[in-house]
Ligand SMILES: Nc1nc2c(c(=O)[nH]1)N[C@H]1C(S)=C(S)[C@@H](COP(=O)(O)OP(=O)(O)OC[C@H]3O[C@@H](n4cnc5c(=O)[nH]c(N)nc54)[C@H](O)[C@@H]3O)O[C@H]1N2
Ligand SMILES: Nc1nc2c(c(=O)[nH]1)N[C@H]1C(S)=C(S)[C@@H](COP(=O)(O)OP(=O)(O)OC[C@H]3O[C@@H](n4cnc5c(=O)[nH]c(N)nc54)[C@H](O)[C@@H]3O)O[C@H]1N2
């Protein structure tokens with residue numbers, strides 16, 4: 281007897297939120313396909329969707345709380361686990377103060393809504409300023425710039441890709457990443473459509489998969505996008521290639537005055553792009569009514585990441601492409617984080633050792649290890665990680681690896697025993713993606729159409745397991761009991777979403793009358809239409825105008841003017857469509873095929889060093905060295921080497937049997953916690969000065 285059933289739900293592994301049709305037979309997954317009836321993703325999926333089955337069935341996935349006793353892992357009950365965590369954390373905080381307990385939230389925290397809705401019931405009680413997350417190795421400059429210019433950290437424009445006729449992409453490789461801060465399933469088809477309507481141009485130190493697809497690829501020296509963008513913006517201003525905009529903003533005189541002293545030829549030389557190339561692109565951009573300038577990860581994780589993101593906003597604004605059809609637009613989601621999330625605050629406090637600024641209640645993760653290693657009042661003595669692997673994903677990972685060994689207590693909420701969680705005293709594993717429901721709070725907010733969908737679980741929760749949000753409530757209650765606080769109570773995530781949607785733009789007061797129930801009745805998701813100009817109404821600045829010249833960014837421009845571009849070889853990263861940061865290397869069907877952990881290096885850089893393709897080389901930086909196989913490639917420009925992150929699994933105590941077979945090294949054993957975007961504290965993962973020589 282079979283009990284075949286088809287479930288429709290979205291994949292939550294990356295930002296693209298593709299609809300899936302998952303066929304099951306009892307407890308078994310029979311197939312995972314794209315859901316053709318999903319109006320947004322139209323049947324598209326990438327190879328990772330199928331790996332949801334591998335995650336579901338992985339014998340290495342943890343399913344019970346584990347406590348380390350004398351170096352050995354022992355299974356314990358949930359109640360024992362919660363009481364143990366509360367006891368240890370409370371006693372450390374009592375002796376050393378709240379800030380001695382730190383929290384690190386990893387990337388899946390924004391892909392699993394229970395973590396967004398319920399973690400704070402626990403964390404609030406800790407009263408700690410030692411909060412960290414993957415935001416500061418990623419998109420922090422986007423949030424900071426949106427906070428300063430538009431009054432809210434989540435008011436981030438996305439390319440109106442389906443109507444755009446000229447798309448300029450800097451530092452993004454959507455063909456590998458499936459799009460980021462641009463929720464767009466099936467991005468390849470949509471980029472090809474841009475090409476057929478007009479032009480796709482990619483600015484990147486590597487001829488990425490997206491650059492390969494583009495009509496034009498421009499090599500740029502890593503970390504120098506600010507110089508490129510400055511020339512671009514000045515060209516628009518100097519040649520009066522501006523278009524009046526319906527967006528309310530004050531005079532640009534401060535911006536113009538600050539940009540005036542720059543010598544454009546010198547800036548072009550600095551970024552390694554011919555002056556004429558940049559100026560021609562600026563003219564074409566301005567002349568195309570529907571055009572968008574989009575800069576992503578490669579642009580934000582560099583030393584002038586915030587400055588670059590600001591210049592991108594200004595380029596779109598002065599050319600009339602901001603909040604305009606076919607340009608960079610803002611979503612109007614069914615659940616609007618403008619109302620439920622803080623608009624962002626900046627620099628209310630600083631990290632103890634390096635004085636890095638707080639943003640929205642978090643400190644830059646570049647400071648995490650030194651805050652553990654530097655004695656004194658406020659030293660971090662306990663750490664909680666949720667859905668994160670900072671040993672592989674944050675700068676100078678080896679230093680963090682060592683720092684974790686010195687903690688008095690560490691708790692990880694994660695379903696793998698990996699490079700980070702192996703240091704924990706207690707691991708609390710949640711249910712898998714298919715065992716819980718999900719509503720995407722983050723990425724509907726960044727989608728290229730207004731869309732919404734509720735995702736029911738595919739499998740019932742296995743007996744004795746807990747969802748992430750239930751784990752947080754368990755911790756919150758045990759901690760309250762230990763600390764003598766009032767025990768917190770909370771409704772379920774789905775009920776919170778119901779309330780937020782009913783209050784939102786498509787809720788009770790609208791003709792849509794959306795509710796959770798209405799969403800549940802439409803398992804393929806609901807299309808709420810194309811993006812519409814809405815910035816004037818959504819702006820959160822006090823004067824209801826775009827702040828074009830925030831003082832902090834004008835200062836940053838000055839700092840840039842007085843800075844010098846680094847010389848020598850520079851390291852950049854690279855993603856592969858079958859990867860997902862550090863944690864999906866345990867699935868056979870994602871890791872099969874040619875190895876892809878090599879260092880890419882241009883033949884012109886190999887020869888003078890006496891190196892040859894396929895040889896093992898030593899790559900070193902201020903913080904460390906790794907030995908890796910080098911691959912000759914003209915994909916990277918001369919002077920640039922590329923290494924993917926998320927490898928480096930061969931460490932004692934890691935329980936990921938397939939991943940541990942991979943020989944790749946961690947790029948973050950090379951990245952430098954002192955090489956940061958000074959304004960925001962975001963790590964410069966790209967443009968890291970390195971030396972490469974033959975292995976002894
Ligand atoms: N398959 C896969 N998909 C993913 C992920 C994954 O690990 N694997 N991770 C997800 C996450 S967390 C994120 S944040 C997104 C990121 O998604 P994207 O922002 O698209 O990031 P990448 O694919 O890393 O592309 C960054 C590009 O920037 C280029 N670059 C590096 N330095 C510079 C520079 O100084 N200037 C310029 N102009 N370009 C530069 C790189 O060569 C690279 O092509 O992807 C998400 N999707
Ligand atoms: N050199 C270099 N470094 C980088 C990058 C780069 O391009 N180059 N990219 C950076 C970027 S953009 C990011 S976002 C960070 C990511 O940094 P992290 O978020 O720290 O790392 P991940 O590899 O995403 O680790 C995710 C962890 O979450 C667990 N997990 C997965 N799903 C769930 C869940 O539903 N619940 C719980 N509790 N746990 C779950 C996994 O087992 C894994 O341990 O890495 C950054 N690091």
Ligand code: SF4
Pocket residue numbers: 291292293294295296297298324325326327328329458465
């Ligand atoms: S593109 Fe992203 S959301 Fe779509 S199937 Fe792949 S991992 Fe999942």
Ligand SMILES: [Mo]
Pocket residue numbers: 387414418
């Ligand atoms: Mo990310």
